[in-house]
Amino acid sequence: MSLYSKPQIELLLDLINESNPGLMELRDLQNTSYGVPKVRTPGPGEIADTTLELYAKPDTFYIGKQIVHYRRVDLSRLFANMVVLLDRWQPGNIRREYIVEQVNKKYNLSLIPDDLPDSVWGATTYNVTIAATSLAYRGILRFQYAPGKRDLDQILNKTVFNIRDWDAQYVEGKPLLSLAGVGIDYTRFKASADSITNGWVIAGTGTGYAQISQLFSWFGKVTGITLDAGVSHTQVGGMAGLTVSRFNLPSANAPEGNAEKFNRVLVIASKPDSWFTGKLLIHYNW
Amino acid sequence: MALIQGSKVDVISGINRDVQVLLDPNGVLLGIPHPVEEDPSGATVQARLTCVPEYQYRGSQVITYQRLGFAELVTLFPALPNISPRETLYELLEGLRTATGVGLSEDDVEDAPVEAQGDGTYHVLLKAKPLSQGWYGEGTLVFQDLPPLSLVITDVTLEWN
Numbered sequence: 001m002s003l004y005s006k007p008q009i010e011l012l013l014d015l016i017n018e019s020n021p022g023l024m025e026l027r028d029l030q031n032t033s034y035g036v037p038k039v040r041t042p043g044p045g046e047i048a049d050t051t052l053e054l055y056a057k058p059d060t061f062y063i064g065k066q067i068v069h070y071r072r073v074d075l076s077r078l079f080a081n082m083v084v085l086l087d088r089w090q091p092g093n094i095r096r097e098y099i100v101e102q103v104n105k106k107y108n109l110s111l112i113p114d115d116l117p118d119s120v121w122g123a124t125t126y127n128v129t130i131a132a133t134s135l136a137y138r139g140i141l142r143f144q145y146a147p148g149k150r151d152l153d154q155i156l157n158k159t160v161f162n163i164r165d166w167d168a169q170y171v172e173g174k175p176l177l178s179l180a181g182v183g184i185d186y187t188r189f190k191a192s193a194d195s196i197t198n199g200w201v202i203a204g205t206g207t208g209y210a211q212i213s214q215l216f217s218w219f220g221k222v223t224g225i226t227l228d229a230g231v232s233h234t235q236v237g238g239m240a241g242l243t244v245s246r247f248n249l250p251s252a253n254a255p256e257g258n259a260e261k262f263n264r265v266l267v268i269a270s271k272p273d274s275w276f277t278g279k280l281l282i283h284y285n286w
Numbered sequence: 287m288a289l290i291q292g293s294k295v296d297v298i299s300g301i302n303r304d305v306q307v308l309l310d311p312n313g314v315l316l317g318i319p320h321p322v323e324e325d326p327s328g329a330t331v332q333a334r335l336t337c338v339p340e341y342q343y344r345g346s347q348v349i350t351y352q353r354l355g356f357a358e359l360v361t362l363f364p365a366l367p368n369i370s371p372r373e374t375l376y377e378l379l380e381g382l383r384t385a386t387g388v389g390l391s392e393d394d395v396e397d398a399p400v401e402a403q404g405d406g407t408y409h410v411l412l413k414a415k416p417l418s419q420g421w422y423g424e425g426t427l428v429f430q431d432l433p434p435l436s437l438v439i440t441d442v443t444l445e446w447n
Contacts, residue, residue: 148344149337149344150343152344152347153347155307155343156301156347157305158305159349160350162352163297163300163304164296164352164353175364176364178287178387179367180364180367182290182386183381183387221433224365225364255296256288276364
């Protein structure tokens with residue numbers, strides 16, 4: 001139906017010229033105000049079913065008015081014996097803007113919202129009469145809701161994301177431990193790693209201290225960075241006061257974990273006043 | 287960030303985290319990124335996110351996000367990464383990913399030779415491809431070989447029983 005896919009003013013021009021060949025050009029219509037279209041009965045051999053008064057706009061090279069007869073597109077005939085299905089993920093509360101958007105996209109038409117009455121429709125079959133004021137269309141549009149997928153733009157409530165930015169996790173002058181020792185395999189210390197209670201806050205005494213110290217010692221041997229569970233996390237090298245979280249990999253809560261080589265990870269995240277930024281990852285296989 | 291999972295997954299994960307949704311990276315395609323004029327550095331890009339036909343959602347959306355700079359990355363390592371050296375960057379990518387958690391693909395970087403410096407360190411140029419979804423710019427990565435075996439095996443006496 002590419003014939004009807006033009007913007008509505010161009011479609012109107014085509015329809016006027018269809019019944020009045022060569023009468024008007026686009027610039028004529030652009031310099032014209034329209035009256036209200038009126039129904040007329042076509043004479044023998046005619047197809048023009050509409051009368052429209054055209055008035056010259058002020059400050060143009062045109063004066064006066066002209067009455068034209070032309071054919072409006074009859075949607076009852078265009079969609080004869082069929083119901084237009086509106087693909088929609090959520091039933092009800094269907095507004096004319098949505099109907100117009102869907103019908104135009106699906107059938108390549110150029111309806112505008114004002115062609116339909118301003119109403120809200122539910123999830124059954126409706127026969128909606130095209131507004132009498134529509135310049136290019138008339139008749140009845142028969143449509144029905146059909147369940148469909150949800151559109152991506154209905155899910156994302158924003159389109160600008162600050163998601164890949166060092167600033168979000170890196171503070172100038174503080175080491176980014178997220179990049180240190182990520183590949184170290186702590187499996188030989190898995191008994192120690194797994195005995196640390198999930199959610200334990202690192203402290204210099206009590207259960208867990210010896211185990212975490214063993215892991216930190218290994219980290220230090222490989223990377224050269226000394227970590228101390230007995231010193232506050234606000235002092236360089238200190239880790240006391242930070243929380244240890246354990247995740248089975250893969251985990252949406254630990255997307256930085258290496259799930260291809262390891263099945264468990266301990267994550268120790270920095271705090272704003274820590275000497276480092278990012279997260280220390282302790283990978284092992286259980 | 288989920289750098290280890292590659293640029294696309296990291297972008298999708300970031301979106302999920304930011305707007306509290308659960309988009310499946312396998313359900314959407316991330317199109318070619320186009321730098322925006324307002325950011326001459328090339329960091330900020332626009333790309334189209336499109337649902338695959340089989341996915342539970344449909345349609346597409348143009349999103350704006352930042353790529354990460356290699357110039358910054360190479361300065362952020364708190365210690366020289368330990369990576370088993372290879373002849374070229376492409377051969378080194380898996381090791382880099384395992385050792386540092388930075389997942390790069392051949393779509394992200396130009397290949398480059400790995401150069402031994404003679405002091406136990408190695409240099410390799412990280413130069414982003416223009417159409418990389420997650421990276422821009424360039425920087426020289428300095429790394430060292432894996433730790434010696436003597437670090438792991440401290441007891442050298444074998445007892446055959």
